[in-house]
Amino acid sequence: EDGYDMWLRYVKVSNQKLLEEYRDQLSNVILSDDSPIMNSVKKELEMGLNGLLSKTIIFGDKLKEGAVVLGTPKNSFLVASQKFTELSKISGDGYFLKTQKIKGNKVTFIAANTDLGVLYGVFALLRKLQTQQPISNLNVISSPKMELRMVNHWDNIDRSVERGYAGLSLWDWSKLPQHIDKRYVDYARASASIGINAIAINNVNADANFITVEFLEKISVLAEIFRNYGIKIFLSVNYASPVILDNFKTADPMNPTVKKWWIDKVDIIYRKIPDFGGFLVKADSEGQPGPKAYNRNHAEGANMLAEALMPYGGLVLWRAFVYSHTQNDRVREAYDEFVSLDGKFMDNVILQIKNGPLDFMPREPFSPLFGAMPKTNLMIEFQVTQEYLGNANHLLYKAPMFKETLDADTFAKRKASTVAQILEKIVFEYKHSGMTAVINPGTTRNWTGHPFVQSSWYAFGRLAWDYDLASDDIAQEWIKMTFSNNKKVVNTLKEIMNQSVKAAVDYREPLGLTHIGTGSHYGPAPWSKRSRSFHCASKDGLGFDRTSSGSNAVEQYNFPLSSKFEKTKTTPEKYLLWFHHLPWNYKMKSGNNLWEELVTKYYEGVEIVKKMQREFSSLKKEIDINRFNHVSALLEIQLRDAKRWRDSCVLYFQQFSGMPIPEKFEVPEYKLEYYKKIEYKRNDIIIH
Ligand code: BDP
Secondary structure, three states: OOOOOOOOOOOOOOOHHHHHHHHHOOOOOOOOOOHHHHHHHHHHOOOHHHHHHOOOOOOOOOOOOEEEEEEEOOOOOOHHHHHOOOOHHOOOOOOOEEEEEEOOOOEEEEEEHHHHHHHHHHHHHHHHHHHHOOOOOOOOEOOOOOOOOOEEOEEOOOEEEEOOOOOOOOOOOOOOOOOOOHHHHHHHHHHOOOOEEEEEOOOOOOOOOOHHHHHHHHHHHHHHHHHHHHHHHEEOOOOOHHHHHHHOOOOOOOOOHHHHHHHHHHHHHHHHOOOEEEEOOOOOOOOOOHHHHOOOOHHHHHHHHHHHHHOOOOOOEOOOOOOOOOOHHHHHHHHHHHHOOOOOOOOOEEEEEEOOOOOOOOOOOOOOOHHHHOOOOEEEEOOOOOOOOOOOOOOOOHHHHHHHOOOOOOOOOOOEEEEEHHHHOOOOOOOOOOEEEEEEEOOOOOOOOOOOHHHHHHHHHHHHHHOOOOHHHHHHHHHHHHOOOOHHHHHHHHHHHHHHHHHHHHHOHHOOOOOOOOOOOEEEOOOHHHHHHHHOOEEEOOOOOOOOOOOHHHOOOOHHHHHHHOOOOOOOOOHHHHOEEEEOEEOOOOEEEEEHHHHHHHHHHHHHHHHHHHHHHHHOOOOOOOHHHHHHHHHHHHHHHHHHHHHHHHHHHHHOOOOOOOOOOOOEEEEEEEHHHHHHOOHHHHHH
């Protein structure tokens, strides 16, 4: 076991009784593989059933007891002849699984309106087998809630991966287009299995060369592989491409020759990749070029690209992650910049907004932009890769974080209008929408570095398909598919995963504290200039005042949230110091004062890691030795880092609170000076 198969681990069903039943219920397969996607259906089913049932599956057209019939009304006579009412109930690339008697024979149908729907149905059936569910009386209908279910790679041309932590980029440019790495196909399979239908393959800090003819040649090979799994390629583009690639004096979106340049470029792209998805753009952000240099706003900038893509049905995904170093509250910025542009973007532009208003912090309230752009297509951007959360060293299952944002009510309308409902297009009349996540798979054998990063990737896909799924159920699926159906393994890993977010937040940035990490974003540095500007610790208290007496970022939320966050008593304590600057003796709900509560949280975070470690070690006999040893070692590192975070922060803040660390807690191992010093080692990840 090395983790390569991820959740597509098709090992023989361990429950003998179920195995026999499955073998009877899935005796032969009837399908027509006359399209590339139906061909993928056939291959996956063959691989899945051969592995799970440990027998060679028979393909044929004999309708007998235990037959599995797959297809759409167009490519399957059997599906068409049943006149299934389910077909009118599914939308998009949804599917249904149904057990039906035909001429006395019990048959399993996997059917959809599109070939891709059938592929998703196959993965759903295989998931049932992998998780050992009964399939004797199937009646499942499922349709995706999000239109775009996307992932973003932050991969560079030199194969480095920004915030990747799992080896080199998967895309081996020097060997493309001639050599096709098996990983491309396995990656596409894993993506399709969780419903992903779009991929931006390169870093948002984009190298312009990705859209040169040489690269498009290589990219078109990837596009073909992904197409077989229903996945469209998007490219991140550099806004100054005409300047960089063709020595233009300007990239002004209103300049006719610039417009023409993009029109021609888009034409070339579609000739090579007819189903190209569109452009992802980071403009006027962190040094990236954009329309602002020419006095044009973001809508003007985006629309120019959108016009070029429009004839082909292409999209512009325009990122809202903007801030300058001068404004006094960075949290306000995306909203202040974009709200006045609502309604000004073309129909094929989607504004891509990070889940929170700052930057993928361990915990943020949702971005108020989600409730403030009724006339602009929106999509959300999550981060699966653990940039601020221990890279590929710490165990974390992010589904509860994703759900916290998705389930948040924006109060954009009187009736419920959660972030997820807005993205599902049921609140406003959006033309396009969806969910995306920055993921990190690379050349590391297990793809993601820490095996559990896969769980967040998996959960993201499942939630993009259906955000109503419970984190717990998704975790259970993932564990069964990736590790084992053994009850002890399932319950123990679930327990570990469920506590992981609380641990990660508590030992880093509890109670709404934020951005107090080192420059590498790995370790703690509450003493740094940037951190101080976020936590605002002083003798009189802690936290950032975003109420009307401070930056007034609370006003960006719809009523009643704006007034709820304005007052300390109605602000959830998990966001308390995000919105308020409070005295050290402020009384918390627990009865503790702020200082005691803060210290308690930090210590609790570390205790949870210890507990996770204990629980994991109880699985020694149940988990394969490779993955057991790997995760055990990583948990040791996590505990080391958690203590470093706790002790650095507690000792640092103590200088301001002037209060003692309650006696019941262990004394930090080192003095504050020590923790400050290790920050300045060249790479704070390889300390100790
Ligand atoms: C920040 C990352 C940086 C990204 C940026 C972005 O540190 O590497 O380029 O976000 O999302 O969190 O553009």
